[in-house]
Amino acid sequence: MEKTNKIIDLLENGQHKEAIEEYNEVLKSGVPEEKFLLAERLMQYGFLQEAIALFENLLLYYPGEGEIIVLLAEAYVDIGEEEKAILLLEEIEADDPSYGEALILLADLYQLQGLYEVSERKLRSAKEALPDETVVDFALAELYSSMGGMKKAIEFYEKVLKSEDEFAGVSIHQRLAECLSASGAFEDAMPHYEKALENRVEINTLFGCAFTALQAGYNRTAIERFEELKHLDPEYHSLYLHLAHAYEREEMLDNALQAVTDGIRKDDFNKDLHYFGGKLALKLGRQEEAEQLLREALALDPGFTEAALILNKLFIHQERYEDVIDLIQAVDMEEHAEPQFHWDAAVAFEHLEEYGKARENYEAAYPYFKNNENFMNDYGYFLIEEGKTALAAEIFKELLRRNPVNAEYADLVERLSQN
Template identity: 65%
Template sequence: MDRVNKIINMLENGQHKEALNEYNVLLQSGMPDEKFLLSEELYQYGFLDEARALVENLLELFPEEGELLVLLGEILIEAGEEEEAILILEKISEHDANFGQSLLLLADLYQIQGLYEVCENKLLKAKEILPHEIIIDFALGELYSEQGEVRKAMTAYEKVVSEESEIAGINIHQRMADLLSASGVFEEALIYYDKALDEKLEINTLFGYAFTALQAGYNRTAIEKFNELKELDPEYHSLYLHLALAYEREGELDSSLSAIQEGIKQDEFNKELFFYGGKIAIKLGSLEEAEQYFREAIALDPGFTEAALTLNKLLFQQERYEDVIDLISALDITEDEEPQFLWDSALALEKLEEYSSALDKYESAYTFFKNNEAFLQDFGYFLIEEGKTDRAAEIFKQLLNNDPTNYEYLDLIERLTNSKQ
């Protein structure tokens, strides 16, 4: 195998032209075992075209050799030629020693294509041939997990962890915990997170544990685990928002805001942190600070509807109507996209005594809120103040249809009708 080693050494030393020359000689005149060994090496190094040429050359001599067909299938998969790979792998005979490996490769391909039933059939057939191969149980676990079949996935994973706690660098207990957590089975998930952490302290596992504890309502456990994660990796940005929520649920608002502030230091472009900081600041009575947080969130994303709506509510409470109009004008959100801004504009313009503009906004908002009682009340009373009694009567008749026993509406309609006489 000296020629194979020579070519590999040339590649490793950057002598690509010389290696190609030697490769072409071996492709034309090499022995089959040399070609096969070189094809495996080239495949590992990512020289897919060259490896494929060698394998196809060998298949001319050994057209039914399963090991060659499997290698060609792997090369085609790596090259993104999945359909061609399927055709090649399906050629392997059930009696070939490589049939089980071909089934595993085919299962992966069919799973990628979303053909889950075919994938499952291939894996179960492989399990019959290789009953002690736990990689097949792992593949079944992955398949069932993707399909949302939690219990079948757990059964498959249990077979794996009975022999190995890790496959291809994947902690199986963490896999089981993540699956249960995503399925809402939080209590059981925490058991598996404990097992995973006993095997290896890993930050993603720790985050999964803390997040699941938060979802399960174990806020103190979540706080403990998120803080442990923060000590291990303060740049794990996702933890801060959840840590703040856990503190808020425990009524520890100062700690919640501190977690937000720490998170912002780590991730100053996270609009959600600023937005949540604003909401906590309101609960603490720090309205100026809250406004600043909301404005920072909107500056990061002028289309951040929820932050803009929340800030608008704060501005209305402070009777800062011009600021409401200025904010809406600066947003990268059309009023059709979020019609609440039409309603807000109408209310603010009314307060600013810009009645003509307010009427336009009310009429535009009516399209979106004609079944909203609160809006119809605002619009109706505005119309009365503007002396538009016919239109006001129409609005209150609409309200009365939804609430026939409302004497206030009846009285208003009667007075509006009488005023015309």
């Protein structure tokens, strides 16, 4: 013990030469207890190669000793020699007191290699060897969580929670909340998120709580938590779009648009923020601002079909038919085959009196929208203007069949039939 303390004191005081001399003396002629104690202390201080030499020396005298093997394996892991660690640990016999600990370490190493099934088998064996050890339950929960097996992960996190709120520096309430949320049990997750935040406010936990509240329909709670997160870390870019959605659900559209604006200031390349901002601006009747935001979304992603469709609706509402055609051509219909573009183009070309192109687009859209009353109505009236009365009559007959009380359809069918 005195020799160990002397070596550690020398190391702490920067007297490395003297410490190495003392260390070599212990390695060469020290008693086993002295070597073991010094090796443990050196590991704690990060002198891994020196600790490894002592543990390897001890194994010459105590081959197969589980406690020594586990410590040596941990040292190997710390220097990146995982394969050596695995080979050592696999040698420990089932009746060794350190067998369960070895299985846990093996499971961790196999998990790092992506061998999840092997890792699971090791932990299941550890559970048999150490049925009451919380560390095994925690390791199984972490493994299943990483594998996406949330149901099993929840089972083992709940076992850990019976005795520990926190384990290995990890909040069990947080882990349990994340698994419940990931499995769609949003309401069940909320109390665990709240408990985790009571114990320690951490931004990822705060985001998870806010997002889960939004998914559960607790919009006010989501707003409160997202706003708290924004105050703690304004650079947490992911929060802004979700905050805007929460405000929208509460019909607080100005607040929602402000959240989008704040988000764009932090992340101007987020097309979804521009897109959602455009939709919000439209709801608020701010058409010019909506157009700008939607155009910015398309500038970021020229193939952003959803943004183009919303912008086209605005142009059609404003009777800007040439802009409709320009936008569709810019989006490139061949690459982004969206049937709605054909319908939009048909309406635009019809108003621009380019009837041949209008007819082509109506025909292209027809297979997709033949069950859509609004489309069939547009197409039917276009056919009347084109003089295709027989085909128009068939369309309005079909509409009348679907809606027998519609007097307009009935009148049209009668007049077209007479023609």
